[in-house]
Amino acid sequence: MSTLNSLTLTRIPAEDEALRAEVRAYLAEAVRDMPAHVRARSWGGYDAEFSRALGRKGWLGITLPKEYGGAGRSPFARYVLVEEFLNFGAPVGSHWIADRQSGPLILKYGTEAQKQFYLPRICQGEAFFCIGMSEPNAGSDLASVKSCAVPNEQGFVLNGQKIWTTNAHHCHYMIALVRTSGETADRHKGLSQVIVDMSLPGITVRPITDLSGDRHFCEVFFDNVQLPPDTLIGQEGGGWEQVTAELAFERSGPERLFSSIVLFDEWLAFVRTEAGRTPEALRLAGKVFTQLAPLRAMSVAVQEKLTRGESPIVEAALVKDLGTTVEQLIPAAIADDLFSRDSENIPLELLLTLNYVTEVAPSFSLRGGTRDILRGMIARGLGLR
Amino acid sequence: MSMDELFSDAARQLLDDQCTPKHVRVIEAGGSPQALWRFIEDAGFADALVPEAEDGAGLSLAQVFSVIELCGSYALPVPLAETMLARALLAQAGAARPAGSLALAQGLRTADGGLLCDIVRLGRVADAVLVASESGWCVLPVVQATATPAAFCLDAGLQWSGAQVAAALVADVQLPAGCDLRTLQACLVAAQLSGALSAVFQRTLQYANERNQFGRPIGKFQAIQHQLAVMSEHVFGARMAAQLGCSGNGVLPARLRVAVAKARASEAALVVAELSHSIHGAIGFTEEYDLQLLTRRLHAWRQTAGSESYWQSVAGACLVDQHQGLTLDLIRHTTDPL
DSSP states (O other): OOGGGOOOOOOOOHHHHTHHHHHHHHHHHHTTTSOHHHHTTGGGOOOHHHHHHHHHHTOSSTTSOGGGTSOOOOHHHHHHHHHHHHHHTOOOHHHHHIIIIIHHHHHHHOOHHHHHHHHHHHHHTOOOEEEEOOBTTBSSOGGGOOOEEEEETTEEEEEEEEEEEETTTTOSEEEEEEEOSSOGGGTTTTEEEEEEETTSTTEEEEEEEOTTSOEEEEEEEEEEEEEOGGGEESOTTOHHHHHHHHHHHTSSSGGGTOTTHHHHHHHHHHHTSTTTOOHHHHHHHHHHHHHHHHHHHHHHHHHHHHHTTOOOHHHHHHHHHHHHHHHHHHHHHHHHHHTTSSOOOOOHHHHHHHHHHHHHHHHHTTTTSOHHHHHHHHHHHTTOO | OOHHHHHHHHHHHHHHHHSOHHHHHHHHTTOOOHHHHHHHHHTTGGGTTSOGGGTSOOOOTGGGHHHHHHHHHTTOSSOHHHHHHHHHHHHHTTOOOOSSOEEEEEOEEOTTSOEEEEEETTTTTOSEEEEEETTEEEEEEGGGSEEEEOSSTTOEEEEEOHHHHHTOSEEEEOOOTTOOHHHHHHHHHHHHHHHHHHHHHHHHHHHHHHOEETTEEGGGSHHHHHHHHHHHHHHHHHHHHHHHHTOSSSSSOOHHHHHHHHHHHHHHHHHHHHHHHHHHGGGGGSSSSTHHHHHHHHHHHHTSSOOHHHHHHHHHHHHHHSOOSOHHHHHHHHHSOO
């Protein structure tokens, strides 16, 4: 069976689906007073107190084992939570990375001491993580990272620079991909992942203001930062394999379908009014819906493969590229719909939301691997490379 | 191996032998479809959805999804998918099931009590037609009809007189309320599109690996690779949508799921047809090269039972007028297995 016909309709297990009502009731209350253009920030929205409250509810690190503070639930339990968080536009940015990938990474590759130390903090919303991958000269070509951690008597000395690190200025820890041996020319060999305590001396974090005025991504400078011996996570030299596996997990989730959903729902509320309802708007609503629905079925089917321990890397890339295409269609098409009308009597909140999503939409197909990188991966999966 | 896998494997073998590109060309050129239909009938495929108590295989629409896809990927020039569904509906209604293949069509009552079907898909190669009109459903034989040509070579416009309608093969078929012909047809066509999309993609991928220019296979060029990646995304997405259209335990598809299926598959049809021809260059544009058997159908099926805009409007009306709150909930309702 080829990749392209490998997915079948899959049901989220009932015990995981059962979480939905409770989390929804909680979110409806929690975001009640947040305007749509703020909720539209979704997993870019930063609210440490909100994350800690979710931690108290037991909704952070829900897939981690109970002995480390998690709930030992299936990945589908997290899938249901995330689907609700994103569709309500809950500000989940502060714990997002820790919950989605750092926790599972530490569970998989960490020593017992590392698991004991980090995982309970992640589950309580007390340890926020960022990912140190990109560098000024290592973007899509990630293997050319130059930051290096050189062993010394106290552990490792870290020098170098990371960039585009989301929420580095708010995070307690970074999991960074750095060179621990060899030269840049060695490419994938000699790269390792290290956990960096962001409060250590020698670290400078400078937020970069994005085009919408938000400050979420940062430059991070390492100047002779002394890291302890247990800074390594996983194998010395195994960084590339670890990072690749990590990326597969972050490409097919609900966050690749629903980045514009708050805007879409806000627009639908307008289309449901007498002033907003036009045949063209109905058709556009259906165009988005008929693209999102199969994508959601695909995302759930890929999740099921991941849950069974498969590694559907190409399927995940296909879902992400299709998903981000719809995410980018939504603001573009809604703008055209709203300003194809004679009347410009459009609710301001809808326009603010549209404006925000329009501005940030380019990032949807950059983060987690650009469109062109994904298409290259798909081509490789098709046997063309 | 499950019942549906056995079925689709058997169908593939039969079509490999009896529905080659040569067979398709002969029938498209006006040759008789009877020999091909006889093989299909004798193998029992046409009764796949008929209940076991009535000597059918008792399968659900979801279980014959792969077989309907094969009808698409082999450009089958007889209405197997339509006959499977029509016979199941007739059985469900307790009506007689006439021998031979059945097309599906919407008809208009004429002044003399006759029926006019502007376009009967595969009307030129079917034995009879299950016609839906404002006065109910009936089965009429093609041989009696006054036929007019249609744009696609296997289709036809068909008209029956009042006397012929009065003597219908099966009259006054009682189908479940809300059973809408266009929905049924769109469901089947979306699944056939899925099969044809997949076949066009595989053929194009193979061509890109074999065709050499500038000293290497054209599939080694990044521009071609990205076009193939885009094609694969559409094939992948349309297939899941078409599966949704055929999901469920019975033989009646759900209208909103069909809207998703046909809208998505029709969108994909256009993109995949365009890119496949772009990658093939001039050879793909010839009669003798088999690509055209499939890409002409991608366009024909996109134009059958509602294009993407028709079904987008259906889905949009449902989302806007019949739903409140999060879009997610209607998406869940539409994508969770029934």
